Amino acid sequence: MGEATKSKLAGGLLGIFLGSLGIHNFYLGYTGKGITQLVLGIVGWFIFGFTMVISGIWGLVEGILILTGSINKDGQGNPLKD
Numbered sequence: 001m002g003e004a005t006k007s008k009l010a011g012g013l014l015g016i017f018l019g020s021l022g023i024h025n026f027y028l029g030y031t032g033k034g035i036t037q038l039v040l041g042i043v044g045w046f047i048f049g050f051t052m053v054i055s056g057i058w059g060l061v062e063g064i065l066i067l068t069g070s071i072n073k074d075g076q077g078n079p080l081k082d
Helices: 007-021 021-029 031-047 050-067
Strands: none
Touching: 007 021, 007 031, 007 050, 021 031, 021 050, 031 050
8 A cells, every 4th residue: 555646636526527538537547447438438429329428427426436535545556635
């Protein structure tokens, strides 16, 4: 376990506002989840599909979970700083 280097506030706000593109997951080091959300979001933009809605809701929920402390570690297991 290392020192907290990623901000909980930044991660949460990225999830709420840019969550459909998975930006918060890239920021926190969850690259696989970030790529999945990015693909769902981009595919949704091109086909005006349900995948964009799913990715957006997923990002919003994760953003709230980050801000409330339910998600409290980055992709390397380091705690998020307040």
